[in-house]
Amino acid sequence: MKDLSQLDVPGPTKTPLTAPFWENAAEGKLTIQKCGSCGEHFFYPRPLCPNCWSSDVAWTEVRGFGRLKSYSQIWKPGHPGWLPATPYLVGLVELDEGPTLLSHILVEGHEAKIGDRLEFIPQNIGGQMLPCFKNPDNKEEPA
Amino acid sequence: MRHLSPRTAISGIGELKPVRRTEGVTTLELLMQVSALALQDAGIGSDQVDGLLVGPQVGETPQHVPAMVSEYFGLQPTMSNMVDLGGASGPGMIWRAAAAIAAGQCETVLCVLGNHRNTPAPRSPNRNPAREFDPPFGASGANTSYALLMQAHMDAFGCTAEDYAIIAAGARSNAQLNPDAIFYGQPADVEEVLASPMVASPLHLFEIVMPVAGGDAVVVTTAENAKEGPHRPVHLLGAGEKITHRVVSQAPNLTSGPLKPAMARALSQSGLGIEQIKFLSLYDCYTIMVATTIEDAGLCGPGQFANWLRDNGGMGPEANQPINTHGGQLGFGQPDLAGGMTHVVEAVRQIRGNAGERQIAGCETALVTGNGATMSEAVALVLGGAQ
Numbered sequence: 001m002k003d004l005s006q007l008d009v010p011g012p013t014k015t016p017l018t019a020p021f022w023e024n025a026a027e028g029k030l031t032i033q034k035c036g037s038c039g040e041h042f043f044y045p046r047p048l049c050p051n052c053w054s055s056d057v058a059w060t061e062v063r064g065f066g067r068l069k070s071y072s073q074i075w076k077p078g079h080p081g082w083l084p085a086t087p088y089l090v091g092l093v094e095l096d097e098g099p100t101l102l103s104h105i106l107v108e109g110h111e112a113k114i115g116d117r118l119e120f121i122p123q124n125i126g127g128q129m130l131p132c133f134k135n136p137d138n139k140e141e142p143a
Numbered sequence: 144m145r146h147l148s149p150r151t152a153i154s155g156i157g158e159l160k161p162v163r164r165t166e167g168v169t170t171l172e173l174l175m176q177v178s179a180l181a182l183q184d185a186g187i188g189s190d191q192v193d194g195l196l197v198g199p200q201v202g203e204t205p206q207h208v209p210a211m212v213s214e215y216f217g218l219q220p221t222m223s224n225m226v227d228l229g230g231a232s233g234p235g236m237i238w239r240a241a242a243a244i245a246a247g248q249c250e251t252v253l254c255v256l257g258n259h260r261n262t263p264a265p266r267s268p269n270r271n272p273a274r275e276f277d278p279p280f281g282a283s284g285a286n287t288s289y290a291l292l293m294q295a296h297m298d299a300f301g302c303t304a305e306d307y308a309i310i311a312a313g314a315r316s317n318a319q320l321n322p323d324a325i326f327y328g329q330p331a332d333v334e335e336v337l338a339s340p341m342v343a344s345p346l347h348l349f350e351i352v353m354p355v356a357g358g359d360a361v362v363v364t365t366a367e368n369a370k371e372g373p374h375r376p377v378h379l380l381g382a383g384e385k386i387t388h389r390v391v392s393q394a395p396n397l398t399s400g401p402l403k404p405a406m407a408r409a410l411s412q413s414g415l416g417i418e419q420i421k422f423l424s425l426y427d428c429y430t431i432m433v434a435t436t437i438e439d440a441g442l443c444g445p446g447q448f449a450n451w452l453r454d455n456g457g458m459g460p461e462a463n464q465p466i467n468t469h470g471g472q473l474g475f476g477q478p479d480l481a482g483g484m485t486h487v488v489e490a491v492r493q494i495r496g497n498a499g500e501r502q503i504a505g506c507e508t509a510l511v512t513g514n515g516a517t518m519s520e521a522v523a524l525v526l527g528g529a530q
């Protein structure tokens with residue numbers, strides 16, 4: 001595995017609304033918003049629930065487990081700063097709580113398959129701790 | 144569903160030959176040149192244009208785009224707007240032009256898109272939240288998004304790399320009949336497509352459009368006006384549009400897109416079934432986009448596109464339902480947002496019967512699709528020749 005912490009790559013463009021997602025993830029807690037009115041979890045952060053438009057939304061810690069919905073091994077990255085890390089894997093992770101997020105997948109390309117169970121892990125990318133995913137430590141982790 | 148009466152028609156088309164690089168030209172210059180070609184083709188002067196639809200990202204003019212373009216062109220339109228639907232912008236302009244004409248706000252609308260490729264080439268500005276949640280993980284650009292869509296499609300239906308490569312090879316083959324195409328003189332068979340470098344698995348280089356400079360323009364007017372022009376009018380018989388999301392992580396479905404309802408609406412308005420459409424002018428930023436569109440159009444079941452293509456006799460002018468005879472964007476090149484309009488322009492040529500060497504015999508109808516962002520912005524048009 002390459003040392004992703006040394007990459008010179010663009011980090012997240014946080015706003016006051018979205019900062020808790022990044023800050024909590026850096027500390028090992030994966031948090032997304034949940035609507036108190038319709039009960040849906042949603043991602044990315046918004047001031048109102050995109051499902052029912054209620055303003056009763058709160059940050060909530062999720063279990064950090066999900067399923068790989070799709071993946072790609074990147075050989076020619078869109079940003080040149082990622083070149084030293086090629087080939088690397090990005091994927092769509094559907095959290096157990098429902099929402100899907102795009103992330104960096106810390107397994108080798110030939111080992112990944114759609115449907116894989118994945119676990120959240122903070123990873124230093126370009127000097128920032130970002131929410132990435134890897135194979136779970138405990139393969140028996142219930143779905 | 145309300146049918147579109149053929150009250151509007153396409154009377155003029157213009158297209159610049161794509162080039163890999165330009166130096167020192169502005170987008171406004173290219174837009175004006177390609178617009179002049181379309182007006183000349185329609186047999187009208189600029190004094191007859193009272194509507195103007197332009198795309199976003201006209202480099203020199205981030206704001207007040209229609210006013211800047213109008214002033215530059217010497218126009219004073221009674222209807223103008225910017226259509227911002229990515230690769231679906233061109234087809235999206237056509238039905239908006241027809242709707243504005245039907246609303247009595249104008250009679251003749253110029254729809255124009257294009258861009259230069261000076262150094263440095265223009266880059267789409269990407270703002271939050273699209274910027275915030277993908278690039279930090281190494282996923283910037285459309286290649287990653289369509290690679291994720293393709294891997295999901297492959298996995299869901301067991302399609303092979305060869306299946307998708309047929310589409311790139313077919314586009315390259317069609318480009319050999321279009322001297323304007325960027326890959327004219329450079330065919331590539333399935334083996335060569337698969338031997339091209341992997342960019343973002345499972346997408347190979349030849350399955351991805353090449354960015355070029357260029358422009359496309361279309362004149363939409365009343366069916367009455369169009370009769371006065373030098374060419375057979377091409378009527379807008381139906382249109383459909385749908386947006387589902389922006390970034391790929393938010394896609395409600397990875398193996399079927401918003402073109403499905405958009406095409407259904409367009410066909411329903413036209414009163415035609417998909418089997419009655421002769422020419423399929425399908426947006427092809429990537430091979431996967433054509434595969435999904437063939438399936439979403441109901442031409443075959445999910446995962447069956449390659450078998451359908453084989454039964455169809457390929458994609459060329461002799462096929463049962465020819466696809467992208469200008470080479471598609473995979474063979475012609477993608478002149479930025481004008482790429483989507485190349486599919487309209489080629490459909491008009493085919494229906495007029497002046498597509499030259501690549502003319503489809505008896506081409507009376509065409510389905511045109513436009514697609515933007517991450518299979519998220521969709522427009523479909525059904526076009527037919529005036530009787």
Ligand SMILES: [Zn+2]
Pocket residue numbers: 035036037038039040049050051052053054
């Ligand atoms: Zn809600």
